[in-house]
Amino acid sequence: MIEYLHSVTLQEDKCVGCTDCIKRCPTEAIRVRHGKAKIIDERCIDCGLCIKVCRNRAKKAMTDKLDCLSEYKYKVAIPAPTLYAQFKDIYDVNVILTGLKQLGFDEVFEVSRAAEIVTEESKKLLKSSNLKKPVISSACPVIIRLIQIRFPELIEHILPVISPMEVAARIVKNDLIKRGIDEKDIGVFFISPCAAKATNARNPIGIEKSHVDKVLSIKEVYKKLAGTLKRLDKIENLRTSSYDGIRWAMSGGEGKGLEIDNFIAVDGIENVIKVLEEVENGKLVNVDFIEGLACTGGCLGGPLTVENSFVAKNKLKKVLKNTLEEKAGDCANLHTEDITLFWNKEVLSKPVMSLDEDMNIAIKKMEELERIYEQLPQIDCGSCGAPNCWALAEDIVRNNANIEDCIFMLRKKVREMAEDMVALAQKIPASLNNKDF
Amino acid sequence: MKLNFEVDGDDFLLAGEASSQVKKVLKQLGVASDIIRRIAIAMYEAEINMVLHANGGMVDVDISPEKIYIVFQDTGPGIEDIELAMQEGYSTASDKIRELGFGAGMGLPNMKRYSDDLKITSELGKGTKVEIIVYLNREGD
Numbered sequence: 001m002i003e004y005l006h007s008v009t010l011q012e013d014k015c016v017g018c019t020d021c022i023k024r025c026p027t028e029a030i031r032v033r034h035g036k037a038k039i040i041d042e043r044c045i046d047c048g049l050c051i052k053v054c055r056n057r058a059k060k061a062m063t064d065k066l067d068c069l070s071e072y073k074y075k076v077a078i079p080a081p082t083l084y085a086q087f088k089d090i091y092d093v094n095v096i097l098t099g100l101k102q103l104g105f106d107e108v109f110e111v112s113r114a115a116e117i118v119t120e121e122s123k124k125l126l127k128s129s130n131l132k133k134p135v136i137s138s139a140c141p142v143i144i145r146l147i148q149i150r151f152p153e154l155i156e157h158i159l160p161v162i163s164p165m166e167v168a169a170r171i172v173k174n175d176l177i178k179r180g181i182d183e184k185d186i187g188v189f190f191i192s193p194c195a196a197k198a199t200n201a202r203n204p205i206g207i208e209k210s211h212v213d214k215v216l217s218i219k220e221v222y223k224k225l226a227g228t229l230k231r232l233d234k235i236e237n238l239r240t241s242s243y244d245g246i247r248w249a250m251s252g253g254e255g256k257g258l259e260i261d262n263f264i265a266v267d268g269i270e271n272v273i274k275v276l277e278e279v280e281n282g283k284l285v286n287v288d289f290i291e292g293l294a295c296t297g298g299c300l301g302g303p304l305t306v307e308n309s310f311v312a313k314n315k316l317k318k319v320l321k322n323t324l325e326e327k328a329g330d331c332a333n334l335h336t337e338d339i340t341l342f343w344n345k346e347v348l349s350k351p352v353m354s355l356d357e358d359m360n361i362a363i364k365k366m367e368e369l370e371r372i373y374e375q376l377p378q379i380d381c382g383s384c385g386a387p388n389c390w391a392l393a394e395d396i397v398r399n400n401a402n403i404e405d406c407i408f409m410l411r412k413k414v415r416e417m418a419e420d421m422v423a424l425a426q427k428i429p430a431s432l433n434n435k436d437f
Numbered sequence: 438m439k440l441n442f443e444v445d446g447d448d449f450l451l452a453g454e455a456s457s458q459v460k461k462v463l464k465q466l467g468v469a470s471d472i473i474r475r476i477a478i479a480m481y482e483a484e485i486n487m488v489l490h491a492n493g494g495m496v497d498v499d500i501s502p503e504k505i506y507i508v509f510q511d512t513g514p515g516i517e518d519i520e521l522a523m524q525e526g527y528s529t530a531s532d533k534i535r536e537l538g539f540g541a542g543m544g545l546p547n548m549k550r551y552s553d554d555l556k557i558t559s560e561l562g563k564g565t566k567v568e569i570i571v572y573l574n575r576e577g578d
Contacts, residue, residue: 153470280460281453282478282547354467359502359573362466367438394465 006044007061007198008051012036014058019382021050021059026269027149031395032385042352045145046196047269047294048303061195061304064214066221069104072187072213074176077105078168079191081112081241081249082299083218085316086307090229092322093246097238099229103221105189107172108238112245113331114168119244119257121161121341126258126289132157134264134279134287139163139254141196142294143272144205144347151276152349160343162207164248165190165197167341169211175333187213191221193249193302196294206343217304240331243323250313251298255291263289268296355397369397377408438500444484446493455496456480459507466500468573475551476505476571482544483509483567489534490514491565504553507569515561522557523549 017035022028029043030050037050037058051059069075077100084093097108118139126135136157138144147154162170169188176186190212192198201212247253252265264287266275272292278284295301300316301309355369356362372393380388384405386395395401404410440462442455456477463473480496487494491513499506516522522529523545530540549555554570 150464153474277453277457280474280477281456281481282474282551283481349470351464351467353464355465357467359466359468363438363500363502366462366466370438370440 004199004203005041006039006046007063007195007202008039008044008046008048008059009062010037010039011058011060014056015054016056016058018055019387020053020055022385022387023380023382024049024053025387026146026273028387028391030387031400032382042350043149045142045149046194046199047142047146048195049269051195051303061198061217063192063195063198063217063220063304064189066103066216066224068214068216069187069189073185074181075105075187075189076107076109076172076176077101077103077189077191078109078111078114078165078172078212080165080193080197080218080299081110081115081246081316082193082302082305082312083191083221084246084319085249085300085312086218086222086305087226087229087315091315091318092235093239093241093319094235094237095229095232096225098232098234098236099225100191100221101236101238102228102232103224109168109172110239110241110245111164111168111190112241112248114171114245115164115248115254116241116245116257117167117171117334117336118161118164118341119254122159122254123258125159125161126260131159134284134290135159136276136279137254137289137291138206138343139248139291140293141194141200141205142269143292145196146269146272146294147276148205148347148350149352150273151280152351154276154279155347155349157279158347160206161341162343163197163200164245165192165200165212166204166207166210167339170339171334171336173211174335174338178333178335189214189216191216191218193218193299193305194295195303206347207345218302219304219306222306237329239323240329241323242328243320246316246320246323249299249316251293252291253298255289258289260288262287263291265291265293267293267298267301269294355394365397369393372396372403375403375409376406381407383407440498440500442496442498444487444493444496446488446491448488452484452488453481455484459498462500463505468505472505472571472573476507476569479548479551479569479571480507482547483507483569485539486544486567487511487513489530489539494564502573504570504572509567509569510564511566512564515563515565516557516559517561519557519559 015036017032021037022030027043027045029040030037100108138159172188177183192215198215201210201215204210244257251267255263255265266272297309297313300312355365376389378389384392386392460477491511494511497508521527525546526542528540528542534540552569553572556568559565
């Protein structure tokens with residue numbers, strides 16, 4: 001079976017072959033080939049930045065459709081708290097959850113409730129464990145993938161707890177099975193702001209198998225849900241999560257819940273990379289915890305959301321204020337004692353940047369790479385289809401590109417050839433009479 | 438293979454560029470991550486030192502399958518007492534530098550801790566040369 005590596009895909013007909021996405025990709029995973037963007041599968045970490053920057057909306061995430069509901073007898077929605085910050089003038093979580101049920105779900109269980117459980121476990125782990133400092137949050141799947149590829153030595157810093165999405169799915173399935181429902185009839189649907197979560201449901205990190213069956217993007221449910229919310233006659237009391245759980249949707253939410261002061265909350269993948277570089281340089285050993293989220297503003301800035309990250313933050317604050325005024329309902333069927341909350345599969349590094357397994361060959365290739373790079377114009381224009389001149393040199397060394405892919409090098413060669421031809425044309429064989437030619 | 442860098446003495450907030458570049462190269466060469474980390478820390482400390490004390494300098498990196506050899510050469514004030522400078526907590530950094538969060542006196546001790554070999558030669562008024570070696574396959578020893 002081919003490993004499922006990422007959910008971000010290209011809609012070829014919409015791609016015009018510009019350089020917007022290749023230049024922004026944090027793992028240099030995109031090249032333009034034959035006028036279309038091509039994703040290098042093993043390098044893509046599903047950050048979704050290319051989805052956000054594409055002016056033609058040619059990038060999307062492979063998620064499921066609402067029609068999938070018919071595949072299961074018993075359907076449960078597990079919404080990410082980011083969903084609560086998408087609607088106009090609706091700040092009551094119960095309204096949104098009631099609306100979700102009306103889309104055809106039998107039950108809803110909030111990922112933010114599961115987040116509260118994760119917070120409690122994380123607190124214990126942080127106090128007791130001998131994890132390497134600073135401990136890095138495992139909440140954002142993009143950051144874990146980034147660490148696997150770019151910062152492999154930081155894997156042992158990652159907090160080995162499963163994500164709130166996974167905890168929620170496990171709680172739901174465990175409870176329903178206890179209530180006598182056949183496991184194969186249960187469909188757990190994660191309502192997601194995040195492309196990487198869709199990948200995690202198919203190919204999880206740190207665990208063997210995900211309990212999430214389908215992933216619906218917030219965009220997918222938004223239209224139908226927004227309409228439904230206006231037509232509700234009776235609001236059910238469904239909210240069981242509180243302030244601390246819902247706050248996970250924004251940057252700093254997880255960290256604040258842990259009740260430690262000495263933590264860094266960093267959002268936006270480029271910023272997270274800078275902080276991880278500092279960890280790598282040994283500069284942050286005095287920090288207890290790092291919450292790194294790939295999207296601007298945290299999950300609120302996810303590529304599959306409807307609302308702009310900053311507006312969503314304003315809305316989430318109103319939702320949070322609301323939850324303070326009204327107590328959350330009880331949740332009797334958690335049975336967390338039955339559920340494993342920790343990773344049980346080793347998270348491995350992915351040396352996809354390596355030039356060759358044999359270091360002697362890798363060094364030779366690197367020397368060649370440097371030699372090629374020196375010839376290139378070093379203006380990182382992207383016209384060759386690689387994000388920068390270094391990446392083109394790398395592609396050439398890996399036999400995935402030619403130096404003539406660089407338009408400046410091509411022009412230089414054409415000019416040299418033209419000069420040669422002119423020089424040749426002026427040469428007259430000695431046997432011939434000059435006047436004739 | 439060899440890499441050369443010039444460390445700019447004016448902007449210490451940018452110090453670490455050379456170690457960042459070397460890290461990137463070592464990752465592409467498939468060097469083990471714990472070794473990359475040791476080199477990153479040692480290099481970063483040496484780079485910061487050159488910026489704080491010597492107004493920058495040159496870094497030469499020589500990478501072979503056996504070892505990584507790094508030379509930091511500056512034309513700064515030199516180190517008066519190397520033995521003293523090697524002590525944890527000892528620093529000649531000015532108050533201004535300390536205010537910026539540097540000068541904890543851990544630079545040279547960290548370089549020693551994270552490298553396999555550290556050699557410092559210094560002449561007052563002329564400059565300092567720091568040589569660091571990290572072996573890539575040390576398990577057999």
